[in-house]
Every structure is written in C-alpha cells, then in structure tokens.
Amino acid sequence: MFTFTLRRLILTIPTLLFISFVIFMIVKLSPSDPTGNLPLTIPPEVREQIREALGANDTLLVQYGRWLEQFFWIEPRVYLERTFGWDLGTEGEIRLLSYQTRSPVMDLIMQRMPQTLWVVGVAYLVGIAIALPIGVISAYRQYSVFDQVGTFVSMVGFSVPPFFSGVVVIVIFSVLISTDSVFWLPSVYDTTHQVTDWESFKYQFRQMIMPVMVLALQITAQISRFTRASMLDNLNQDYVRTARAKGVRERTVVLLHVLRNSMIPVVTVIALGIPSIFGGAIITEQVFKVNGLGQLLIIAIQGGDVPTVQTLTFIFAILIVLFNLIADVLYGILDPRIRYD
Amino acid sequence: MTEPVPATPIAEPVEIRKPARSQWWDVWDQFRSHTGAFWGMVVFLIIVLAVLFGPFLWHIDPTYIDIRARNQGPSLAHPMGTDQLGRDTFARMMSGGRVSLAVGMTAMLLALVLGTLIGVLAGYFKRLDGPLMRLTDLFLALPLLPLLLVIIMLFREVLSARFGPEGGIFILMVSAIGITSWMQTARIVRGDVLALKEREFVLAARSIGTPNRRMVTRHVLPNVLSPIMVSATLGIATAIITESSLSFLGLGFPPDFPTWGRLLFDSVDYLQQSPARVIWPGMAISMTVLAVNYMGDGLRDALDPRIRGR
Numbered sequence: 001m002f003t004f005t006l007r008r009l010i011l012t013i014p015t016l017l018f019i020s021f022v023i024f025m026i027v028k029l030s031p032s033d034p035t036g037n038l039p040l041t042i043p044p045e046v047r048e049q050i051r052e053a054l055g056a057n058d059t060l061l062v063q064y065g066r067w068l069e070q071f072f073w074i075e076p077r078v079y080l081e082r083t084f085g086w087d088l089g090t091e092g093e094i095r096l097l098s099y100q101t102r103s104p105v106m107d108l109i110m111q112r113m114p115q116t117l118w119v120v121g122v123a124y125l126v127g128i129a130i131a132l133p134i135g136v137i138s139a140y141r142q143y144s145v146f147d148q149v150g151t152f153v154s155m156v157g158f159s160v161p162p163f164f165s166g167v168v169v170i171v172i173f174s175v176l177i178s179t180d181s182v183f184w185l186p187s188v189y190d191t192t193h194q195v196t197d198w199e200s201f202k203y204q205f206r207q208m209i210m211p212v213m214v215l216a217l218q219i220t221a222q223i224s225r226f227t228r229a230s231m232l233d234n235l236n237q238d239y240v241r242t243a244r245a246k247g248v249r250e251r252t253v254v255l256l257h258v259l260r261n262s263m264i265p266v267v268t269v270i271a272l273g274i275p276s277i278f279g280g281a282i283i284t285e286q287v288f289k290v291n292g293l294g295q296l297l298i299i300a301i302q303g304g305d306v307p308t309v310q311t312l313t314f315i316f317a318i319l320i321v322l323f324n325l326i327a328d329v330l331y332g333i334l335d336p337r338i339r340y341d
Numbered sequence: 342m343t344e345p346v347p348a349t350p351i352a353e354p355v356e357i358r359k360p361a362r363s364q365w366w367d368v369w370d371q372f373r374s375h376t377g378a379f380w381g382m383v384v385f386l387i388i389v390l391a392v393l394f395g396p397f398l399w400h401i402d403p404t405y406i407d408i409r410a411r412n413q414g415p416s417l418a419h420p421m422g423t424d425q426l427g428r429d430t431f432a433r434m435m436s437g438g439r440v441s442l443a444v445g446m447t448a449m450l451l452a453l454v455l456g457t458l459i460g461v462l463a464g465y466f467k468r469l470d471g472p473l474m475r476l477t478d479l480f481l482a483l484p485l486l487p488l489l490l491v492i493i494m495l496f497r498e499v500l501s502a503r504f505g506p507e508g509g510i511f512i513l514m515v516s517a518i519g520i521t522s523w524m525q526t527a528r529i530v531r532g533d534v535l536a537l538k539e540r541e542f543v544l545a546a547r548s549i550g551t552p553n554r555r556m557v558t559r560h561v562l563p564n565v566l567s568p569i570m571v572s573a574t575l576g577i578a579t580a581i582i583t584e585s586s587l588s589f590l591g592l593g594f595p596p597d598f599p600t601w602g603r604l605l606f607d608s609v610d611y612l613q614q615s616p617a618r619v620i621w622p623g624m625a626i627s628m629t630v631l632a633v634n635y636m637g638d639g640l641r642d643a644l645d646p647r648i649r650g651r
Contacts, residue, residue: 018479026491155377155638159631161582163589163602164623167609171616275484282486283586297487298590301494309491316484324482 005329012321019317020071024064027310070096071311075106100305108296108308109315115191116292120281123212127219128270134220135227135266139235140254150224157221166214166287173210185210189290211288215281219273226269230262237261264334271327275319371643378639381632388629392438403432404597421621424607434621437599441626444514444584444600449576451519453526457569460530461557465538474531477524485521489583492517493592506595514593518580526572533565567644574637578630585626601626 042050058066074093080086095104138147174187186207195201234240235258243253282294289295293312300308373379406426415422421430463473493513500509537543537560546560585602587593594600596607604622611618 015479015482019482022479022483023488023491026488027495155631155634156627159578159634160623160627161586161589161630163586163605164619164627167605167612167619167623171612171619175612175616282490283589286590297490301490301592309487313484313487313491316487317482320482320484 001329001332004332005325008325008328012325015321016318019321020068020314021064023310023313023317024067025060027306028060028063067096067307067310070094071314075104078104079106096307096311098300098305098308100300100303100308105308105311109293109312112291112293112296115189115290116278116281116285116294119189119208119211119285119290119292120215120277122208123215123281124219124274124277126212127216128223130216131220131223132227132266135224136231136254136259138224139228139231139262142232147228150228154221154225157217160217162214162218162284163287165217166210166284169210169214170287187288189288191291211284211290214287215277215284219277222273223266223270227262227266230265231258234258234262264331267334268327268331271323271330274323275316278316278319368643372639375639375642377635378643381635381639384628385632385636388438388625388632389442392435392442395435396432396439399432399435401429401432403428403436403599405429405432415617422615422618424611424618430604430618430621433599433604434601434625437601437604437622438625440511440594440598440600441581441584441602442629444511444518445577445581447515448518448522448580448584449573451515452523452576452580453569453573455519456523456526456572457530457562457565459523460527461534461561461565463527464531464534465553465557465561470531473527477527480521480524483521486583486586489517489521489587490590490592493587497592507598510594510598514584514587518583522576522579522583526569526576529568529572530565533568534561537561537564570644571637571641574633574640578633578637581626581630581633 074095078095096106097103098105098108101108134150138144138150141147169185170187173183173185177184186203187210189207189211193200193204193207195204240253240258243257244250248257278293281292282297284290285292285294286298293315297309297312299305300312372382406428421434423429424433459473459477463470463477493510496513497510500513503509504512543556543560546556551559581601584593584600585605588600588602589606591606593603593606596603601622605619605626608615608618608622
C-alpha cells in the first residue's frame with residue numbers, strides 16, 4: 001500500500017507538469033494582450049515598456065519556466081516565511097503578480113479561499129448528510145413510493161442546473177416573499193458579515209441557506225443514487241442471507257453489515273466529487289454573489305488577467321489530481337480485496 | 342409396407358407465427374414499458390418539434406423590438422410575455438431552443454466520434470492502449486469548466502472575425518464542449534472492445550483473414566453500439582447544460598442571438614420586475630435535460646439483454 005501511494009504520488013508530478021503546460025499554452029497562445037485593458041491614451045512605446053516589464057515579450061518557454069519557479073518555489077517560501085517567521089531570502093524575488101490588481105495572485109486567492117471553502121464545504125456536508133439516509137432507505141425499500149420519489153428528486157437534481165434552481169429559490173424566497181416575513185432570505189451573500197452574537201448568527205444562517213441548499217441538491221442527487229446502487233448490490237449477497245438466517249436483528253444486518261460494505265465505493269465517490277464541486281460552485285457563487293474563488297476566476301477571465309487565470313485553473317487541476325489519488329488510496333485501504341501491489 | 346401418409350390435411354394446429362422481429366423491436370418494447378423513458382421521449386420530441394416548426398406558425402420575429410409593449414406578462418398576443426425591449430419571449434424561446442439544441446447535438450456528435458475513435462483504437466490496438474489511456478486520464482484531470490471559460494473568452498474574437506459573430510461562437514462552443522467531453526465514452530468503449538476481442542466470433546473472423554479495418558467496422562462497432570447510444574443521450578444533456586452555463590456566465594452567444602442560457606442570464610437582471618421571465622428558459626433547459634436523462638436511463642435498460650425480456 002505504501003509503495004503504491006508513493007508511486008502514485010511520484011506519478012502525479014509529470015501529470016501536473018503536463019496539465020500546467022497545457023493550461024499555460026492555451027492561455028498564452030491566445031491573442032490576448034496584457035495591456036489591452038489599459039487606457040488608449042498610453043503611447044505605444046510606454047505600452048511596449050509595460051509589456052517588457054510584465055515579461056510578456058520573452059519566449060514562451062522562458063515565461064513558462066518563470067511561472068513554474070514562481071508557483072512552486074517562490075510562493076511556498078513566502079508563505080512559509082509568513083507562517084513561521086523564518087527568513088528564506090524571498091525579499092527581492094518577484095512574486096506571481098496579477099495584471100489587474102498588481103498584487104500577488106496567491107494573496108488574492110488566499111483572500112477568496114475562506115468564503116468558497118465555507119460555503120462549498122458546508123454544502124457538501126449537508127448534501128452527504130441528506131443523501132446517505134435517502135440512498136439507504138430507497139435501496140432497502142426498493143420500488144416503494146419513497147424509492148420512486150427519491151429517484152425522481154435525484155433525476156431533478158441531475159437535470160436542473162444550479163443557475164436555474166438558484167434563481168428559482170431567489171424568486172421564491174427573496175422576491176415573492178415580503179422582506180419582513182420570517183421566510184424571507186437574502187439573495188446576496190454578504191461575506192463581510194461578522195458573527196458576533198445570536199442575531200448576527202441568525203443572519204449568517206439565513207444567508208447561507210439558499211447557496212448551500214442549491215449546491216447540496218446536486219450533491220445529494222449524485223450520492224444518493226450511488227448509495228442506493230451500492231446498497232442494492234450488497235443486499236442480495238449471500239452473507240446477508242447468512243446473517244439473517246442466524247437470527248441477527250434486521251437493524252444490525254442493514255446498518256452494520258450491509259451499510260459498512262456499501263460505503264466503500266460511496267466514500268471514493270465522495271472524495272472524487274470534491275474537486276468538481278469547486279467547479280460547480282463557480283456558477284452558484286455567481287448567482288448568489290459570493291466573492292469566492294469562482295468569482296475571482298470570472299473577473300480575471302473577463303479582465304484578461306493571465307497570471308490569475310493560469311494559477312486558479314492550475315489549482316483546480318491540482319485538486320482534481322489530488323482527490324483522484326486520495327480516492328484510489330482510500331479504496332485500497334477500505335476494501336481488503338483490492339491490493340495494488 | 343409403410344403406407345404413404347395420406348395427403349389429406351390433418352387439422353394442423355394453426356400456428357400464427359409472429360413476423361420475424363429484429364432485436365430492435367425488442368429494444369423498443371422494453372423502452373416503451375419504461376414509463377419515465379417513454380414520457381421523456383414524448384416531451385423531448387415535443388420540444389424538438391416545437392422548436393423546429395414553431396417559428397413557421399408563430400410569425401413574430403424574435404428580434405422585433407416593440408418598445409411600447411415591454412416587460413409585459415403573459416397574454417394572448419405574447420403567451421410568455423415580452424422582455425425589456427418588447428421582444429416576444431415565445432419567439433425568442435423557440436429560436437433560442439434551436440441554437441441550444443443544435444449546440445447540444447453537434448457537440449454530442451463530436452464528443453461521440455472522438456470518444457468512439459479513441460476507445461476503439463485503444464481497445465483494439467494494444468500498442469495504442471497505453472498512450473491513449475494516459476491521454477484520457479490527463480483530460481479527465483483537467484478542470485473543465487474553468488478551462489472552457491478560458492478557451493471561449495480567449496478565442497471568441499478570432500473566430501468571430503473569421504466566421505461571423507454567430508458562426509464563430511457556434512464553432513467555438515461546439516468544438517470546446519466536444520473536445521472536453523469525450524473521455525467517458527472512450528473509457529466505456531475501450532472496456533467493451535477489450536472484452537469483445539476475446540470472443541470467439543472475433544477469433545473466427547480473424548482466422549479467415551479479415552483485415553483490421555473491416556474487423557472494426559463489421560464486428561466491433563456494431564457490438565459496442567449500445568453503450569455509445571446511451572452516452573449519446575446523456576451527452577446531449579451535459580452539452581446543453583454546459584452551453585447554458587457558459588451563456589449564463591456571459592460567455593456564450595452575443596446578446597441579440599438568443600439561446601436558452603442567454604435568455605435566462607438576461608432575465609436575471611429583471612428579477613424584481615418580472616420574476617416569471619426566468620422561469621421559461623429555465624424550465625425549457627430543465628425539461629429537456631430531464632427528458633433526455635430519463636431517455637438515457639430507459640435506453641440503458643432496454644439495450645441490456647440481461648434486463649430486456651424480463
């Protein structure tokens with residue numbers, strides 16, 4: 001197991017390098033100009049100097065190498081210095097700068113990270129908490145009314161895109177319901193809101209309901225289907241019959257024997273779904289105006305901010321590769337039948 | 342000795358032989374008995390027909406601006422109301438649906454062709470298996486939505502200049518979605534081809550000297566048709582959702598060229614005045630995708646011989 005994990009970890013390095021190269025090339029080969037958004041009154045020679053200073057005139061390989069150095073060598077050291085107060089000599093080094101704000105890209109990302117993590121993380125937990133019981137009950141009572149309704153709801157969860165479900169809940173809870181009602185919910189997520197007392201906690205709770213539920217609906221749809229299928233596979237196994245035959249209580253059979261075995265693939269699916277949730281959150285963040293990573297990406301794309309776009313996309317790619325690895329390793333740990341060595 | 346049996350017809354048990362049926366009739370029967378799939382198909386056909394032939398019956402031009410009739414609710418003259426410029430939402434929904442469905446289907450076809458090609462090549466030719474599957478894994482590790490956004494933002498102007506604003510975005514949209522969604526098909530097809538290769542009929546065909554090209558077209562492809570068909574239906578759904586997400590983020594077709602996603606995006610700004618306006622395009626997207634998903638579900642069951650005929 002250990003050697004497998006190590007081998008996979010080493011294998012991720014070329015994968016990530018390749019992906020970063022692809023992203024870099026897509027962004028760089030496009031005809032976008034870093035000075036395109038500057039005022040037209042800037043004379044061409046000054047414009048050329050700006051381009052020179054941004055390093056946009058070097059050959060592509062030099063630019064790619066510089067980006068790699070900044071991302072993998074300079075930025076981690078800067079953050080190590082900050083957290084531990086060491087001196088690693090990053091004083092004069094050029095950090096990865098955003099074209100738009102002229103501040104380090106990593107700082108921008110760190111500012112946005114908590115909002116995204118908070119909303120997405122809570123949504124994921126809520127989604128799983130709803131999905132597991134639904135999946136278990138629909139499998140145990142296959143073809144019952146509960147199962148049919150569950151199937152329909154998850155089909156709807158699959159089919160209704162978040163930009164529609166989000167807007168619909170806004171229409172219902174923010175527009176149609178009057179603002180002084182208990183059921184009114186704010187449609188804009190206020191990230192500067194501080195939780196200090198009970199009242200502000202209640203407000204925080206209310207503003208989180210809609211984005212979290214919209215994201216959770218999709219997660220629930222996926223995971224409850226998967227749980228159901230996995231439970232059904234296990235319910236027909238011989239060991240279940242044996243357990244029942246020797247007089248184990250039904251509760252124990254279902255919740256201990258079957259559930260534990262069915263959780264193996266579900267856990268890996270949960271791990272695999274985490275990065276795609278960040279992608280889906282781009283739209284949900286846009287609907288509810290959460291200023292998280294997704295919104296940063298959209299702004300950067302619209303502003304032609306190449307370093308930010310590159311870095312953010314690459315971070316999403318790292319998440320995918322990382323959680324793929326985690327899912328593989330988890331599968332090996334949880335299921336003794338699977339041995340990679 | 343044996344007397345010849347008299348030729349007089351003994352009342353032969355009248356056997357009404359069913360006409361020869363191909364397996365597709367069985368598939369159709371199974372598909373029909375899946376309620377969700379059947380109604381999904383009905384809804385999908387209605388939507389497709391409405392979008393295709395609606396504009397011939399409904400004569401209001403989707404781009405006609407009648408500023409005095411702006412922001413109206415549903416009425417007889419405008420069954421779905423009008424937008425902020427007084428354009429008829431019903432007409433815009435139909436022309437938007439044409440674009441959305443066209444993008445969805447073309448992108449699905451592209452993804453399908455790519456996925457099948459790569460899947461068959463990887464499964465059939467051992468030498469290509471390693472590299473092609475590594476490529477598939479790499480594509481699966483790409484963050485698709487951010488990448489699609491980047492691609493469309495960066496290349497839209499070049500292509501618009503080349504093929505005109507609508508044509509350019511259409512080509513860009515279809516190729517971007519197609520190139521980023523072939524991986525699942527490729528994996529499924531490869532798996533099936535690998536299993537097929539070990540079967541006796543393939544061995545028999547090979548032993549009579551069938552060349553590779555004909556092996557693939559005659560023996561392999563027809564047998565992997567069912568997973569391809571299932572991923573085709575599901576592919577339409579994802580392509581439509583992707584297209585409308587991109588339009589919703591403001592990175593789709595130009596504003597005067599409506600698609601369902603674009604209509605939804607435009608209506609969000611008028612959420613306070615006319616909340617009903619978001620419902621139409623959103624419903625259209627959701628209904629289409631829901632119908633297609635149910636169809637895919639039913640098709641999967643119908644094409645699985647272990648389930649069919651039970």
